[in-house]
Amino acid sequence: MKTFRYERPTDPAAAIALVAGDSGARYLGGGTNLVDLMKLGVETPELLVDVSRLPFGEVEETGGGGLRIGAAVRNSRLATHMLVRERYPALSQALLSGASAQLRNAATIGGNLLQRTRCLYFQDVSKPCNKRRPGSGCPAREGVHRDLAVLGASEHCIATSTSDLAVALAALDATVHLAGPAGTRSLPLTDLHRLPGDAPERDTVLRHGELITAVELPPPPRSARSAYRKVRDRASYAFALASVAAVLNVRDGAVHEVRLAFGGLAAKPWRANGAEEALQGRPATEDSFAAAVRTELTACRPLRDNGYKVALAERLAVAVLAQLAELD
Amino acid sequence: MTTLESALGASTARLEGRAKVSGTARYAAEYASEGALYAWPVPAGIARGEVTAVHTDAAMADPAVLVVLTHDNAPRLRPVEDRTLALLQSPHVAHRGQYVALAVATSLEAARAAAAAVLVQYKADHHDVVLTEDHPGLYAPEEIDGLWPGTREHGDFGGAYAAAEIRTDAVYTIPPLHNHPMEPHAATAVWDGDALTVYDSNQGSTAVQHTLAQLFGIDAGQVRVVSEHVGGGFGSKGTPRPNVVLAAMAARAVDRPVKLAVPRNHMPAVVGHRAPTIQRIRIGAGSDGRIRALAHEVVTCTSTVGHFVEPAALPSRMMYTAPNSRTSHRVTRLDIPAPSWMRAPGECPGMFALESAIDELADICGLDPVELRIRNDTEVEPDSGLPFSSRHLVECLQEGARRFGWHERDRRPGIRREGRLLIGSGVASSMYPVIIFPSCAAAHADPDGQYRVRVNATDIGTGARTVLAQIAADALAAPLGRVHISIGSSDLPEAPLAGGSSGTASWGWAVHNACAQVRELVERSGGSVPAGGLSASADTTEDIKSGQEYARCAFGAQFAEVQVDTDTGEVRVRRLTGVFAAGRILNPRTARSQFIGAMTMGLSMALMEASTMDPEFGDHAERDFASYHVAACADLPAIEAHWIGEEDPHLNPMGSKGIGEIGIVGTAAAIANAVHHATGVRVRTLPIRPDALLPHFAHFA
The missing domain is CATH 3.30.365.10 (Aldehyde oxidase/xanthine dehydrogenase, molybdopterin binding domain)
Structure with missing residues (x-):
């Protein structure tokens, strides 16, 4: 039997030291993804360091009217937190659109951001996968890829990230706080995940031993509204074919402020900077939304069976922006 | 009284x-047995070829591992008709996922790790796993599944079709589908000398008893099979499966009780599935909608180890008046897992095609689809010419239409909008033969x-x-x-x-x-x-043997209302109403549960269920509930099942017809027809997911 050690430190420094000192160590949050991957033989850690008891379980208001969310906060708790529901509806909606109630009760915010792709080849150790076994190949390009990436993929990997939370956080300008053997640092959430390039085995920019301690949200833009919408093959309990998180502030019929992020299209939450720029000051109409989103999506490189995602993402983004602009 | x-x-x-x-x-894997061991199978990593070597040293290094069975050291089995049960008897690999070894250990975790550590070497042959309409291996079997002629002809289809005022001609395709009962196939096996007791999850333990006796060369009286509670089967547990044979082999080899539960992600390869079908339906009719000619031609595949053929053209032999008809099956043997029974084999996929085609005919004739079905009702079974012992299809259609509020419906497709949603409704007939x-x-x-x-x-x-x-x-x-x-x-x-x-x-x-x-x-x-x-x-x-002078069949009608999101192509069913005529209903509570359960499975088939044969590897890519989607509670609309009183003296002393499968027959067509009514788009390939509809909505943008 493949054995592993399990530690449950109560002190962050001890947790970091444990993982930093062992290349086969992994942090364990709610375990909703890592434990599955261990059963499949995809992950074979020597040591699990359970970080769910570390003092990262609080949701606190920051001085400026933002929110600091501890990495060990459970998805279900954050989704129903009064300040989240009031100020960041997109975040609450994203969390509630993910997984099932039971999984949301177990999953943590930090763990959610670090979940692995659900690409079927990644999860099947009997087949090649560059993300799981670098250099072994990517059968998804020619194989089953209806769910996989149309943006930012490489010849080595077309995996998608499946976190709904990350998409909302990307649109909400979240910052991720990290602690590691070399001290602490902070990153914009949009810099946490990386595109595959020629190193698809690395999902994020985290260094070994680095731990997400908190996610911080700036105050929501004044008078802006936000929403998250996810399209999937069934009404609940499915990963996104495409999803959109948007923050929109319309003044006098023109776009005053907009932030837009896509899920289900790439290996990371896709912040649509191009579309945002194109929309700045433009009339808040479906036509200008569509034109701007199209600009962003010209970078799409669809494969045989996932081309529908391009049209889907465009129409979904237009629908969400129109809803926020109350065009209906 | x-x-x-x-x-x-x-x-x-x-x-x-x-x-x-x-x-x-208690279920099969839950029987406590003193000193029971756990077995975990090793699936083949190629789709066709030979095992050339099995290296078990790494697996056996763990003292918790007692044995790894392979074709070299496994107990020899006597031949039985079902060749998928000739487990570990030869190095030949007939499909990916077929079992090539079995690890037995003192814990489930050790058995799983040992199975993963077994290194199997192969000589792989070229494999052929994808069904196409013109696959060179297609042949027309004279008889299918030992029960029905593969092809039936009545009158002159070609002539009548050519002469018909109205003609339809369309192809309907359904992907491979998997049964996936909640409880996986599992068994606990205990030998006492030459007497074998197994606790097994199956749909019929008499057959398991006799098959085990044959395989192990012992008297049936020495085999006891206990199946007190079974967590679903949907056909996949209708025959003995590898779980019980391997558990018994392992228990014999180590002389201790052994438990084996087929891992969920092995199930698509070793416990059967519904084979994909490509069904062409041609109908020739008068402008009054009366069918003069009907052809239902099925192309499907089976495996090289089992020869089950999905009998999808059968319903067209029983449903409607068709004086000139042709129903046929052509099949090809591929290097795929063996297809088998899945809920309403034949009727379920066949009625998706036929009831979609009937809706298309109604559309062309400008007739209400309920009315068109009533006009084509028949008192005698078209194929056998036997009178039906009872047939209340028309009453089901009428009662369903009344309950559903069908008659307020505007027949024109694509005109009911609620914001960005399109709304529509559809109907289909259901049927399932009486089998005793x-x-x-x-x-x-x-x-x-x-x-x-x-x-x-x-x-x-x-x-x-x-x-x-x-x-x-x-x-x-x-x-x-x-x-x-x-x-x-x-x-x-x-x-x-x-x-x-x-x-x-x-x-x-x-x-x-x-x-x-x-x-x-x-x-x-x-x-x-x-x-x-x-x-x-x-x-x-x-x-x-009595009552054979009648054709006996249960009938029903299903009505669906759907909404289609024109931004995303998402289809959601709002209402589903079924009305059935299935003889006397013996227990309304359990009957309703049977009906709505099957209708739910039909809804899943319409909108989400799909397995993809991976051409490179030869396996079905979706092997868990995260990727093989079945309806979640949120997908379930107001779902209702009703029945009409039916007294039929030609059935059995209770006056009942079977109700387990009819609920899944026709559901997918009712939903697809509703999607057409909502959008004007006819989807002939299941499932109807966003990518199927999105390209048609460009004009809304």
Whole structure:
């Protein structure tokens, strides 16, 4: 039997030291993804360091009217937190659109951001996968890829990230706080995940031993509204074919402020900077939304069976922006 | 006789309901057995070829591992008809996922790790796994599944079709589908000398008993199969499966009890599935919608190890008047896992095609699809020419239309908008033949007024145990509380499987006969039961030969209302109403559960279920519930099942027809027809997911 050690430190420094000192160590949050991957033989850690008891379980208001969310906060708790529901509806909606109630009760915010792709080849150790076994190949390009990436993929990997939370956080300008053997640092959430390039085995920019301690949200833009919408093959309990998180502030019929992020299209939450720029000051109409989103999506490189995602993402983004602009 | 009235036809709650919801009902892998070991199989990593070497050193290095069985060292099995059970008998690999080794260890985790550590080397041959319309291997079998002619012709289809005023011609395709019962196929095997006891999850333990006896070369009397509770099967447990054979092989090899539960992600390869179908339907009709010519031509595939053929053209032999018809099957053998029964094999996929085509015909004729079906109703089964013992399709259509509010419907497609949604409704017919197999049963009256009834029936979650007790109480004219029923063990009188919606009629007939005899014995002894009790047994082999001068079939109608999001292509069903005519309904509570359960499965088939054959590897890519989607609660609309009273004296003493499968027949067509009514888009390939509809909505942008 493949054995592993399990530690449950109560002190962050001890947790970091444990993982930093062992290349086969992994942090364990709610375990909703890592434990599955261990059963499949995809992950074979020597040591699990359970970080769910570390003092990262609080949701606190920051001085400026933002929110600091501890990495060990459970998805279900954050989704129903009064300040989240009031100020960041997109975040609450994203969390509630993910997984099932039971999984949301177990999953943590930090763990959610670090979940692995659900690409079927990644999860099947009997087949090649560059993300799981670098250099072994990517059968998804020619194989089953209806769910996989149309943006930012490489010849080595077309995996998608499946976190709904990350998409909302990307649109909400979240910052991720990290602690590691070399001290602490902070990153914009949009810099946490990386595109595959020629190193698809690395999902994020985290260094070994680095731990997400908190996610911080700036105050929501004044008078802006936000929403998250996810399209999937069934009404609940499915990963996104495409999803959109948007923050929109319309003044006098023109776009005053907009932030837009896509899920289900790439290996990371896709912040649509191009579309945002194109929309700045433009009339808040479906036509200008569509034109701007199209600009962003010209970078799409669809494969045989996932081309529908391009049209889907465009129409979904237009629908969400129109809803926020109350065009209906 | 008030007890007579109250037992049969009452909404009795499941007798084992409390045990199930409180977790005390034991399933096959849950029987505690002193010193039991755990087995974990190793699936083949190629789609066709030979195993050239199996290296077990790494697996055996763990002291928790007792043995790794391979084709070299596994116990030899005698040949049986089902070649998927010739497990670990040869190095030949017929499909990816076929078992090539089995690790046995003292814990589940050790067995799993050992299986992963087994290194198998192969000589791989080129494989051929994808069904195409023009696959060079296609042939027309004379007979399919040992039951039906592959092709039937009546009149002159070609001439009548060419001469018809109105013609339809379309191809409908359904992907491979998997049964995926909640409880995986599992078994615990215990040998005592040459006597074998297995606790096994199956739909019929008599067949498991006889097959194990054959495989191991022992008398059937030495094999005991216990299947007291079974967590679903949907056809995939209708025959003995690798779980029970491997558990018994391993237990024999190590001389200790062994448990084996097929891992969920192995199930798509080793316990059957519904093969994909490509179905072409051509209808020639008058402008009044009356069908003059009907061709239903099925292309499908099977495996090289099992030869099951999805008999999808069958419903077109039974449904509507068609004086000139052709129904045919062509099949090719591929290097794929063996297809097998999945809920309503034949009728379910066949009726998706036929009932979609009928909707298309109604559309062309400008007729209401309910009316068109009524015009094509028939009193005799078109293929056999036999009169139906009872057929209330028209009444189901009319009652369903009334309940659903069908008649307010505007027939024009694509015109009902609610914001960004399009709304539509659709209808389809349902049907499922009456099947009865011979069965035995025994009944015994005790002096204290209690009755014991014994029959090797299987309750796969349907409520069969409860309904059989009701049938017994009714025949005994005794209160239900005094009837004690035993099912689910091969010690009991021999009985057929829970399959083909045949269980209640087959077992119930035998139970009825045995109980009626006991009641007579009690009456003859003046109403008192002597000290030794009174017993009777029944065997219905002769009884079931009656009624063959009729075609016997249950019918129904299903109505669906859908909404389609024009931004995203998402289809959601708002309402689903089914009305069925299935003889006498013996227990409304369990019957409703059967109907709406099957309709839910039909909804899943319409909108989400799909397995993808991976051409490179030769396996079905979706092998868990995260990727093989079935309806979640949020997908389930207001779903209703109703039935109309149907008295049919040509069935069985209870007057019942099978209700297990009819609910899935027609559902997918009703939903696809509703999608057409909502959007004007005819989707002929299942499932109807966003990518199927999105390209058609460009004009809304």
